[in-house]
Amino acid sequence: MGRTSTARERLLDAACGLMLKRGYGTIGVAEICARADVKKGSFYHFFESKQALTIEAINAHWAAQRPDWVATLRGDGPAEDRLERLFLDQAAAQRAAKTEGGAVNGCLFGNLALEMSTQDVVVQARLAAIFDEQIDLVHATLTDAAEQGTIPTPAATRTTARAVLAQLEGMVMFAKLANDPSVLDELWAQTSRLLRS
Amino acid sequence: MGRTSTARERLLDAACGLMLKRGYGTIGVAEICARADVKKGSFYHFFESKQALTIEAINAHWAAQRPDWVATLRGDGPAEDRLERLFLDQAAAQRAAKTEGGAVNGCLFGNLALEMSTQDVVVQARLAAIFDEQIDLVHATLTDAAEQGTIPTPAATRTTARAVLAQLEGMVMFAKLANDPSVLDELWAQTSRLLRS
Numbered sequence: 552m553g554r555t556s557t558a559r560e561r562l563l564d565a566a567c568g569l570m571l572k573r574g575y576g577t578i579g580v581a582e583i584c585a586r587a588d589v590k591k592g593s594f595y596h597f598f599e600s601k602q603a604l605t606i607e608a609i610n611a612h613w614a615a616q617r618p619d620w621v622a623t624l625r626g627d628g629p630a631e632d633r634l635e636r637l638f639l640d641q642a643a644a645q646r647a648a649k650t651e652g653g654a655v656n657g658c659l660f661g662n663l664a665l666e667m668s669t670q671d672v673v674v675q676a677r678l679a680a681i682f683d684e685q686i687d688l689v690h691a692t693l694t695d696a697a698e699q700g701t702i703p704t705p706a707a708t709r710t711t712a713r714a715v716l717a718q719l720e721g722m723v724m725f726a727k728l729a730n731d732p733s734v735l736d737e738l739w740a741q742t743s744r745l746l747r748s
Numbered sequence: 749m750g751r752t753s754t755a756r757e758r759l760l761d762a763a764c765g766l767m768l769k770r771g772y773g774t775i776g777v778a779e780i781c782a783r784a785d786v787k788k789g790s791f792y793h794f795f796e797s798k799q800a801l802t803i804e805a806i807n808a809h810w811a812a813q814r815p816d817w818v819a820t821l822r823g824d825g826p827a828e829d830r831l832e833r834l835f836l837d838q839a840a841a842q843r844a845a846k847t848e849g850g851a852v853n854g855c856l857f858g859n860l861a862l863e864m865s866t867q868d869v870v871v872q873a874r875l876a877a878i879f880d881e882q883i884d885l886v887h888a889t890l891t892d893a894a895e896q897g898t899i900p901t902p903a904a905t906r907t908t909a910r911a912v913l914a915q916l917e918g919m920v921m922f923a924k925l926a927n928d929p930s931v932l933d934e935l936w937a938q939t940s941r942l943l944r945s
Binding site: 572573574576577654656657661662664665666668669670675678679682706710711713714716717718719720721722724725727728729730734737741742744745746747 | 769770771773774851853854858859861862863865866867872875876879903907908910911913914915916917918919921922924925926927931934938939941942943944
């Protein structure tokens with residue numbers, strides 16, 4: 552079944568790559584299959600629909616990123632340094648995308664959130680659940696930082712955790728718009744101001 | 749020419765409404781014409797292409813909003829209060845969209861920025877210019893606030909002005925994803941933290 556499993560993975564990779572660049576609406580099953588080098592007839596062996604593939608692509612993308620988020624944010628050491636590390640990693644990922652693929656692609660979840668939220672409740676719900684997980688991880692880190700005395704206790708709320716992630720999504724938007732990862736050079740310096748009293 | 753001028757305006761309104769909900773890629777000229785109640789044959793009398801219409805729709809949207817931004821941010825009184833007013837107005841606009849149309853539509857410029865930046869340099873350049881204008885307006889307001897002594901001078905930079913707008917775009921994204929304008933209830937309380945030292 553090695554070949555089968557590879558085809559499924561290639562379809563997910565192809566969908567993810569296409570959606571990062573162009574969103575959901577204009578991507579067709581034929582184009583995903585062509586990019587994945589999978590016969591169109593096989594597509595529906597793996598996925599019921601383009602929506603089903605999209606959910607799986609979102610899940611695969613988060614499954615690949617989540618361990619890094621957990622390892623970085625829930626690791627040892629000063630909690631504020633862990634959050635800084637996450638933000639530096641996010642900026643580095645956008646820099647790498649530009650160097651390797653020529654474009655700052657932004658955040659798959661943010662891109663799809665703006666395009667799909669008002670159109671597809673299944674995709675919307677999955678994206679909302681992923682952002683909730685991210686907010687929870689950041690919130691737990693802020694709680695650690697407050698306990699360690701490096702941020703004021705009123706900054707260790709879920710609301711502030713969401714604002715921290717909104718700062719990341721907003722700045723990544725501007726970096727994508729400019730196709731310039733240097734927009735993110737001051738990302739952490741600015742974001743950390745949200746954690747002052 | 750009253751009828752002609754109305755048709756052009758209706759096409760712009762229709763495009764704007766459709767793009768706020770569903771982005772650019774899946775919207776067709778036929779659908780825009782149907783919503784505007786304009787014959788498809790007339791479309792190309794007014795616009796060379798869907799791209800040309802999109803640029804005009806973006807321009808019309810900003811032409812409608814810009815006077816409010818200028819009046820609010822460049823008016824009299826404490827500069828920080830002016831910025832708070834702008835943010836409260838933005839949250840109110842998303843609340844009104846939900847009440848009147850059933851959906852938090854988000855920001856047209858932000859929605860298109862994530863969908864179009866890597867695909868259409870003309871749209872990308874226009875959106876970048878509008879965000880630059882917004883950043884300049886916020887930057888001038890921060891400079892006033894620093895002169896009035898209500899924010900520290902190091903917070904009155906263009907980089908912080910961009911971070912302030914990134915906070916708005918990121919939080920509006922989360923409000924759109926949740927289709928819940930109450931996500932923006934703490935928008936200003938969080939954003940104003942960016943203006944502390």
